Amino acid sequence: MNDDIVLKMRGLTKYYGDAVGIEDLDLNVYRGEIMGFLGPNGAGKTTTIRTVLGLLKKSAGKAKIFGLDSHEDSVKIRRRVGYLPGEFGMFNDLKVKSFLRYLLSLSDVKSEEKMMDVGNRLELEFDRKIKELSKGNRQKVGLVQAFMADQDLIILDEPTAGLDPLMQQRFYELLREEKDRGKTVFMSSHVLAEVEEVCDRVAIIKEGKLQVVEDIESLRNKVGKKLIVEFSEEVSPGEFRMKGVNELEVDDKKFSMVVTENLDEVIKKVSAHSIVNMNLETFSLEQLFLRYYSEGEA
Amino acid sequence: MIGRTFLMEFRRGWKGLTLFLIVVMITAGGMVQFYPAVEEAMGGQPEGAENVKMDIEGSTVELSWEQYPNVTEYKVLQDNRSHMLTSTLVYNGTENYTEVQLETNETKYFAVLGILNGTDEVKFIGMATTVKTSTAFDELMESDFYRGLRGDREFSMTDIKGFISIEFFSWWFLLSGLYIGYISVNSITKDFEEKRMDLIFSTPLSRTRYILEKFAAIAFYSFIMVLLTGLIMVGSAQTLDVSVDAVNMISAIMGSWPVLLVVEAVAMLCAIFFVESRRAVGMTLLFAFTQYALQIISNFAKKYEYIGEMGILGHWDYNQVLFDEVFGYADFLLLTVITAIILTAAIFVFKKRDIPI
Incomplete structure (x- = not known):
């Protein structure tokens, strides 16, 4: 090598x-x-x-x-x-x-x-x-x-x-x-x-x-994916307080979070509820870059 | 690969270099052409000297002249300078001779004038002087500045060698040295200022070779310039009825080449040190002017000779070549060694420093 x-x-x-x-x-x-x-x-x-x-x-x-x-x-x-x-x-x-x-x-x-x-x-x-x-x-x-x-x-x-x-x-x-x-x-x-x-x-x-x-691929994986989901019912934010979930934000029934680990678990918890809209997005390099500079370390 | 930077200097700079070369050659060749006129105008006795006979016995000067028709009265004026602007009347009478007592050993000029019969009209009869070779240029040569140019050597401007020494060699260094210094600085600082260094040194060109090729290019140019100038001067003299020793003339000017090499090396050191043109050119020109000043000062008197020895111009004695036919090989070698030392310093500094963006 x-x-x-x-x-x-x-x-x-x-x-x-x-x-x-x-x-x-x-x-x-x-x-x-x-x-x-x-x-x-x-x-x-x-x-x-x-x-x-x-x-x-x-x-x-x-x-x-x-x-x-x-x-x-x-x-x-x-x-x-x-x-x-x-x-x-x-x-x-x-x-x-x-x-x-x-x-x-x-x-x-x-x-x-x-x-x-x-x-x-x-x-x-x-x-x-x-x-x-x-x-x-x-x-x-x-x-x-x-x-x-x-x-x-x-x-x-x-x-x-x-x-x-x-x-x-x-x-x-x-x-x-x-x-x-x-x-x-x-x-x-x-x-x-x-x-x-x-x-x-x-x-x-x-x-x-x-x-x-x-x-680049592992960088994306390391930083995680952004999940935005809107439920049709009241959901407790506590359900998503788990390892690998960061930056959880709740606006009434709309949840936003960055998932770095346990994506499978998170999706299962989401699917246990009735969903109006959902988006799982991979960070672009630009977003990754901005995260590094705005937060110091990802 | 070797020589590409050398060739690029010529490729990019040939117009400016050629223009300067033409100016130098016209100046050198044209200057020689002035010699006969200068010799004729200034080289003989004072005006009308053939009309006035002068004998000196001790401190007595006897002046006599032919009687002139219609002249009833003669006046003799005396001055220390040939322009007679501060003259005093030493004789006023009808005789065509007089005696004047000299009180000092100073140079005296006498002008004999005649007053025409019944008028106030003055006729200039002639001049005489106590100086054996009394020309305006010879008087000039006794001034401090020209004594500085001559050193302790006695010669006359009415001699072609003296004329060329004063009228050409005395300022040749200023003309050529300043120009060579200027282009040497710019050949390097422009690469910094116009941000070419990164591209140049993205190639396998070492910093040592960069400096050496730049130096070689300008050294070669200055050699051609010096040689052509010498040839033009000799050629120009050949067209006149004046005999000059071509080998001596060319040897005398070739002695300036290592002086120019020192200036070039100093310019390159300044360019590497200061990186930008203005300060590097300023320091180089200051160096060149200082050398000139040292030389002039050292020539004022024997006791200041050591000052000249400290400067590079003290090692280019063109008068020794022109008048004694002795070429200063040791000085030539010494200047070459000085050049090599300064150039090595320039390379050392360049290798140690960052190339700024």
Whole structure:
């Protein structure tokens, strides 16, 4: 299993003077998975990514990529890592193709096949000058450069920022294909729907500290399901005070609760009464995310 | 992969670099073209010197001149400067000769004027001076500023080497050094400010190689600039009826190359340290101006020579090459070593620091 760890962080810490950037992060990213990295602005997502890539000097801890120290072996690592920064500039006076070729040449990659393939799929205009590009098109250039050297690990910081929905879908397709080809992706995002759609696992960071690392399905199970039921008769709330039932709210005959365990028991108790309406819903990642941030821990 | 950053510097900056190169070459070539006019205007004796005979015996100056028709009265004016604006009358009479007693060893200029018969009209007959080579430029050379430029070396602006030394080499460092410092800072800080660093360092480019390739690109450019400037100056002189030693001329200017390399290395260190253009350019220009000031101050007097030795310009003695035909290889080497040390410091700082977003 250790061989399958592509990116490993142990106690990774970055301080900016007295301010905490990230603190004591432990995280594994495994070969062939797409891991989402979630958190609000200022949570430490970009700091984590940039520290892992050696762009920022770590204050403590370790980060290893492909078993190599991310700081001491930074150049070796970058031969195998594609990276899309959250914010980036380019040589505005160059044409898109010239700029991408320059980056390819820095990576010592001769073939332009993948560059052209990804670019065409994202409808990138290679012959336009960079200064003429819209924000979305600049983001496409960033995405193409992250994928074009056919790296084993792709790290993306807010990859769909500025992309229209159609391009977002194409990007998701691209991610799935890369995963099918055994590539590993570590991506930060604000867009919970996209993490839900493409990621296998998710790590949530808050105020520089890792809150949870789970695969999306178990995260949902851990947080539970929301049950809303309206009875036609008076029902005692005490019936539902049992293990696994949280956040019970009663409004006359309408009951609302979050069920994390014993769903079968709860449903049996509900069915013992006459029901007017009932809804059992799974939390979306967005709701999960909000719960983490509004309540601290799920 | 190797050299891509080097080439990109040229690809992106060739317009600005070429423009500056053209300006420098026009200035260097054009400046030489002024030499004959300067020599003719300033290089001879004072105006009308052929009309006034002067003999000096001890502290007595004997002045004589031809009688002029219709002139009934002669006046002789005396001044310490050739402009005669503060002159005093030392003779007024009808004779065509006079004697003047010198009270000090100061330079004296004499102007002989004639008053035309029956009128107030004045005829300028000629000038004479006690200085052997009395030209306006030579007087200028005695000023503090020009003495600072000359160092303790005696030469004349009416000589092509002296002319080029004063009119070109004395300010060449300011022109080229400030420009090289400016572009060196911007070649790095613009990558920070325009947020390109993350993309550049997402590739397997090491920070050491990034700095070295940037440095090499500008070093190569400055070499071409210096060499072309030397060639243009020599070529320009060839079109005149003036003999210059091409090898010496080019060697003299090539000695400025390692000086520019030091400025470049300092600029890159400032760029890495300050990260943003304004402060880094400011510090680099301050460094360059300080070097120039140190050199000028050190040339005022022998006792200040040690100040010049502390600066980099103290190790580029173009006059030694021009006049003595001695190239300072040790200085060249020393400046190269200083460059390497500063550049190593820049790389060290860059490797230790965060790349800001």
